[in-house]
Amino acid sequence: MKVALIGVGQAGGKVTERLTRFDANMGFDAVQGALAVNSAEPDLHSLEFVDTQLIGADRVNGHGVGGDNELGAEIMQSDIQQVLGQLDGRITSHSEAIFVIAGLGGGTGSGGAPVLVHNLKQVYDVPVYAIGVLPGRNEGALYQANAGRSLKTLLREADSTLLIDNDAWHEQGESVESAFESINDKIARRIGLLFASGEATEGVGESVVDSSEVINTLRSGGVSVLGYASELAAEDSGENIQVAMSVARQALLTGASMPNATSADAALLVIAGQPDRIPRKGVERARRWVEDETDSMQVRGGDFPIDSDRLGALVLLGGAERSDRLDEFMQRAREASKKEQRSVEENVEQFTDDRIENLF
Numbered sequence: 001m002k003v004a005l006i007g008v009g010q011a012g013g014k015v016t017e018r019l020t021r022f023d024a025n026m027g028f029d030a031v032q033g034a035l036a037v038n039s040a041e042p043d044l045h046s047l048e049f050v051d052t053q054l055i056g057a058d059r060v061n062g063h064g065v066g067g068d069n070e071l072g073a074e075i076m077q078s079d080i081q082q083v084l085g086q087l088d089g090r091i092t093s094h095s096e097a098i099f100v101i102a103g104l105g106g107g108t109g110s111g112g113a114p115v116l117v118h119n120l121k122q123v124y125d126v127p128v129y130a131i132g133v134l135p136g137r138n139e140g141a142l143y144q145a146n147a148g149r150s151l152k153t154l155l156r157e158a159d160s161t162l163l164i165d166n167d168a169w170h171e172q173g174e175s176v177e178s179a180f181e182s183i184n185d186k187i188a189r190r191i192g193l194l195f196a197s198g199e200a201t202e203g204v205g206e207s208v209v210d211s212s213e214v215i216n217t218l219r220s221g222g223v224s225v226l227g228y229a230s231e232l233a234a235e236d237s238g239e240n241i242q243v244a245m246s247v248a249r250q251a252l253l254t255g256a257s258m259p260n261a262t263s264a265d266a267a268l269l270v271i272a273g274q275p276d277r278i279p280r281k282g283v284e285r286a287r288r289w290v291e292d293e294t295d296s297m298q299v300r301g302g303d304f305p306i307d308s309d310r311l312g313a314l315v316l317l318g319g320a321e322r323s324d325r326l327d328e329f330m331q332r333a334r335e336a337s338k339k340e341q342r343s344v345e346e347n348v349e350q351f352t353d354d355r356i357e358n359l360f
């Protein structure tokens with residue numbers, strides 16, 4: 001799948017750089033263009049692998065917005081023409097999707113990403129997706145409140161919002177801050193593989209994944225979730241039926257970017273590995289298991305041939321907002337919003353309710 005990536009804010013820029021670097025190092029060539037946008041100049045200077053665009057210099061003089069996501073939204077809107085201008089030539093007729101990436105708890109990314117998505121959708125015909133990093137449980141109230149408002153607005157604006165919970169992809173005992181490097185690495189590898197899986201054309205049979213399958217899986221909008229797991233596999237595919245089942249189960253149950261997301265409108269199961277090691281029967285069984293587990297009648301499947309002695313499973317869920325973890329996060333965001341003295345009321349549906357305000 002040919003994609004253009006735009007990172008907004010510090011986390012967005014770092015993840016965009018990681019993803020772009022991974023894609024280039026692996027020779028996948030799925031990332032066609034990448035841009036990092038920020039109001040903090042030093043954060044942009046630390047990026048070497050992507051182009052950069054400073055916004056809000058007239059308001060914050062390159063110092064960032066200090067967690068004020070309303071200001072983040074305003075400066076993105078004020079400087080939107082410069083950002084769109086920078087994207088000329090990076091989003092081409094080959095681009096199949098645009099991904100806007102941001103940490104939702106801060107200021108520039110949290111406020112800027114929904115505004116950017118909104119504007120991109122006016123200009124481009126391809127889907128505009130968001131990749132949003134949710135703050136960990138131990139991050140402060142401002143982060144939770146910011147992320148709640150940003151998420152609510154992204155869900156309204158983006159064609160789908162892939163969520164990564166900062167508590168999900170780090171090791172036990174590690175603090176979130178010290179884990180950023182390893183979380184970013186996992187994001188890059190897993191999302192990078194997803195992009196690349198829709199690109200595979202060499203030496204493959206009929207069951208290769210096509211980028212339209214990623215797009216169709218995300219078609220219902222809302223929240224999307226990506227899971228991944230891998231295991232050593234035998235050389236003979238006949239011995240790997242259990243392995244295929246096991247990696248699919250782990251990808252969904254313990255390896256998901258947002259835990260406990262086991263209900264979805266649609267899903268895509270990609271089995272990555274050497275074609276000789278991929279067991280047809282096992283893949284079909286795993287696909288049916290994903291169907292049962294997610295209560296979805298639309299589970300697409302496909303292979304991603306890569307040279308490895310392991311079998312990997314990538315599970316992409318579309319329309320996965322019915323999740324305990326997300327409910328728990330929205331509850332945190334509501335409580336934090338109260339603390340932040342934003343008016344919130346009780347007992348109304350999340351996302352469509354007034355307890356969490358949209359950003360714009």
Ligand SMILES: Nc1nc2c(ncn2[C@@H]2O[C@H](COP(=O)(O)OP(=O)(O)OP(=O)(O)O)[C@@H](O)[C@H]2O)c(=O)[nH]1
Pocket residue numbers: 008009010011012014015038039040064065066067068102103104105106107108109110133134135136139143166176180181183184
């Ligand atoms: N996974 C991951 N999360 C990060 C990283 N850096 C920051 N975050 C998270 O992102 C949120 C903060 O967003 P930032 O990107 O630092 O903030 P910003 O958008 O640059 O906004 P300002 O600094 O307020 O201008 C917090 O919830 C952090 O936990 C990172 O490298 N990786």
